[in-house]
Amino acid sequence: MTREQFRALCAERFVILDGATGTNLQNAGMPVGVCPEQWVLEHPEALIDIQRAFIDAGADIVYAPTFTANRIKLEEYGLADKLCEMNTELVRLSKKAADGKAFVAGDLTMTGRQLYPIGDMQFEELFEVYKQQAKAIADAGADLFVIETMMSLQETRAAVLAVREVSDLPIMATLTFEPDGRTLFGTPPECVPTVLQGLGADAVGVNCGAGPDTMQDIVQTLLEYSDIPVIVKANAGLPELENGVTVYKMTPEVFAENSAKLASMGASIIGGCCGTTPEHIRALKAAIDKTERRLVKKAGQRVICSERKAVKIMPGERFLVIGERINPTGKKTLQAELKEGKLDIVRRFAREQQKAGASILDVNCGMGGIDEKQTMINVVNELSQISDLPLCIDSSYPEVIEAALRIYPGRALINSINYEEAKFETMLATAKKYGAMFIFLPIDDVGIPKTIELKHEIVDKAIDRALEVGFKETDIVVDALVGTVGADKASALNCFATFEHCRQRGLATVCGLSNISFGLPERSFVNTAFLAMSIASGLTMAIANPSQDLLMNTAAASDMLLNREGSDIRYIERISYYTEKMANEPTAAPKASSAAPTAPAEPKDEKESDPIFAAVMNGEKDSIVPLTKERVEGGATPSEIINDLLIPAINKVGKLFEQKRYFLPQLIASAGAMEQSIAYLEPMLVSDGQDDDAPVVVIATVEGDVHDIGKNLVALMLKNYGYRVIDLGKNVESELIVDTAIKENAAVIALSALMTTTMMNMKTVIGIAHEKGCKAKVIVGGAAVTESFAEEIGADGYSGDAADCVRLVERLVKTG
Known part of the structure; x- marks a missing residue:
């Protein structure tokens, strides 16, 4: 076929x-x-x-x-x-x-x-x-x-x-x-x-x-x-x-x-x-x-996504900001970190930009002294873990862009493809292979076009070629190629003309704002005025720093003044964020006017601002051990760090997971960071006076079942809470599970199954445990397992996820 x-x-x-x-x-x-x-x-x-x-x-x-x-x-x-x-x-x-x-x-x-x-x-x-x-x-x-x-x-x-x-x-x-x-x-x-x-x-x-x-x-x-x-x-x-x-x-x-x-x-x-x-x-x-077929109209939407979030790019409906900060150009501290193979600043920039209102993150690793391709791969892997925002892959080298697209678990935006003969067809093929959207930059082998007519001619030729090889208008975003108004007084007007030209062709548009004001005093005012006028002229997105409040507030206000759907609520939310930010940083800028009052921020537990707590919350595997070591050298005991910071942090992660604000990758990253800290502290626990007679949990995926994603996560979480976990692996014989529990005097047997065809082996384990007089409580879980099934087979408990399992084990151990 x-x-x-x-x-x-x-x-x-x-x-x-x-x-x-x-x-x-x-x-x-x-x-x-x-x-x-x-x-x-x-x-x-x-x-x-x-x-x-x-x-x-x-x-x-x-x-x-x-x-x-x-x-x-x-x-x-x-x-x-x-x-x-x-x-x-x-x-x-x-x-x-x-x-x-x-x-x-x-x-x-x-x-x-x-x-x-x-x-x-x-x-x-x-x-x-x-x-x-x-x-x-x-x-x-x-x-x-x-x-x-x-x-x-x-x-x-x-x-x-x-x-x-x-x-x-x-x-x-x-x-x-x-x-x-x-x-x-x-x-x-x-x-x-x-x-x-x-x-x-x-x-x-x-x-x-x-x-x-x-x-x-x-x-x-x-x-x-x-x-x-x-x-x-x-x-x-x-x-x-x-x-x-x-x-x-x-x-x-x-x-x-x-x-x-x-x-x-x-x-x-x-x-x-x-x-x-x-x-x-x-x-x-x-x-x-007997069912009538319904032919669903396929609109060919402009959508990019991460593994966990889709973002629609909607010309004329909502203005978007592509966060520009993950770029080493002009950032000496970031350059130094990338040379050392560290990504702490990358993670911080990603979180800050997402919080400030960016919808997409631009990622550029172009600098000397590093392997740009490997660094880009490392950064993309890291950002896929810690941020839900889709990525815009930014490099001058086609091989770097392809390496990033290959391992990115979503649909990315390429920044950018130009009309240079040596690269154009190759980059189109790469975008097609990986299903990426792309930004088209109207530059050809001659360079930056000298007239607006020539710029639009390049745009039309490139888009026509892209359509010939199977792209749709909805796969393409055109960069308006902003010039400097100080050198060319018509720069802004030319951009507005390009926005209109692209609108007539059904194309989305993007630009880098800061070029417009180069060489002028008080550049932020020029940039902001240009932004407002560009949005009114049809600009879809801008590559900018979302931490610039004047810019972000102006963008929200512009959408509202253009009567775009939902823009009034977005403006209020944006000003609420700004007001709270100013209240927390009173010296950073003038406080917001009393015309936009907001409720005071919900007070946070003091420990939540602790770097170790934050490292668990954010899954910072690289930094958590040095932070833990520093705290121990400062006089904190291992028990204090575990009980006052690590366990409360993982508890909060568990709550966020239950609330569907965190998902499996974040849960695993946080648990992994905590595990690193505990591994460093573990040799000190005996001298610290901690009771090493921890309750034992025997955990296994039942016989016939070779799935262990959930089981592994539960084992990791239980270890982090101080239980001695004996993980027997997957496809484990029922008798071996029970015999191990008896030998190790286990308090709990935890059984996992993903397949309906293997669930009944849980009942087999329970039956053998009763026959042999095993005193361990038996709990069950897994994709196919339900609470009613657990009750029917005589299990002592059921948990739907790793965080719930920790609470269940704690209850069973306390009640004996």
Whole structure:
């Protein structure tokens, strides 16, 4: 199947996907704990029967069971050397089952290893893992690819890029969302199509996690931001325990009715995930056949995003500031830090600019004495952790820009591409490959155009060429190329003319403000007046320092005077921020007028301003050990630092995580920083008089389950709270868990499971613990686990996340 054929199929009618593979294989006799792909190869008739039943029920596409047949997963079973052979045969079996009546999709999913900087796996290593499997699948004759049940947008990016490296077959990509509407890594649905459709995905959507009755908001957002078909592959509701067996109780009729509602909203590719049988697909097909197709108008929005936040660029609707401060030019202290490999100032500038109102962060590492490409990679990785704002990648070197785009877990803005013959086509290709937006700078091989007519001619030629190679007007922002009014009195007027020219072509615009006032006294007044007039003339964004209050207040006021939607509230919020800032820094500038009173700032606990507390809050792994060492040398005891600063800080992080103001990357970064401090303090704790007889927690992912993201985070958090944690890893035999708990006199056994097919092993552990007289309390958690499930299997507690688990363990230890 070609990509064009796939698009035509989706445009012509609803496309029906198959249902669950794992739960139906288990019903067919596949035991828990085996390598699923190997079991299928040993029992091919089980797979063929299931897939033929789905096709008979109406499925247009079936998924080959290559779900975890990647190098990392197969290594856990000692089968990595069989990767090509296994993927080839699994695709062949599915093609045999399809017999030309349905298409076969090669299936990829997460590897279980965490990407740097959260984990230790580098992006290129993951890319090669996916590339190896994708090549085997493509060579085996799959009709298309599906990348499914993804929790990390960055890992999904790696998979899409890898498939595109070896194949031009269609790609479907679906992520799994938590009840709060974000993925485990904090990605909202709007970021998924924003990133993936530019990388070469042909359809995006949601699978697993919940039933179709809970997915309306996610699907609506996907439809709003997607220019390609939207997929829904929901579970048959949430899993429940019945007579000791995990079951899905949503009937085929209810599943079909709710899935059809999503189709009527505009989703065009529909199927079933966990718990769905051929009967569910049959009912779905019948319901879909009665559903009227809704063609959702694709506006081609201007959107860039980080992994956790999307920003719309809306000419004529809201003015945006691109924060300019992460740039070593003229900043000797920042230059010195970058030469030492430190990023403290980069982190501070990012936080300060976000707080001051920047919508995007410009990142430039251009200076002598460093490896600019590696420094840019380091900075992009760091900013992806600590800031939600999208990035504008700024460099004079194409190779630096490409290196940053490759590892950036979002959709970036390139600053910039000009019309120099040697670079233009190369940079267009780079932007296209990574799905980036770009700023066009109207300079050609001759240099800066001498007339406004020539500038507009360069703009038109470059944009026409970009459209020829597949870009849209919404992918491009034009730099107005601000000149100095002191040297050319018409500079401002020329910029206004460029704003109007671009508006007529449907293009967004940007400029660097400060050039206009070069060589003049009191430059801030010139810059501010120019800004207000430019916004009125159609300027979309400016690259500026958001810490300049006069500039930011003027921008907010200009939007309001132009009667832009929501601008009145934004102006009030901006002045409230300014007033509070002036109240806290009375010598920095005149206080705000009493005409704009605001409520006093909420008082903060004094410890929150402590550098160690702040280091935990911000995940400052580099600085927290020197800060801790300095505090100890100043006379503080390890217990004081832990109890008065580290634990309160991680408690606040936990609260922010619960409030969905922090997400998994920030939680891990904060826990990692705290771990560094505690590791430094630990050797001193005995001499400090601290009781080293800490409660023991044995933690493990149950037998048959090889997922450990959540388990690892819980273990890290418990260690940081002073518990002695024995982490047995993943896919751990039930008896070993209990025997370890008895041997170590554990107070708590913590069990994790991600898959519904392995949840029941939690009950097995509880049963063995009772038989052997183990006194440890047993608690459970994981994506598929619910509180009602915990009660049904006799667990002593359930936790939904790492912060909740710490509180649960504390309660159980206290009550005995």
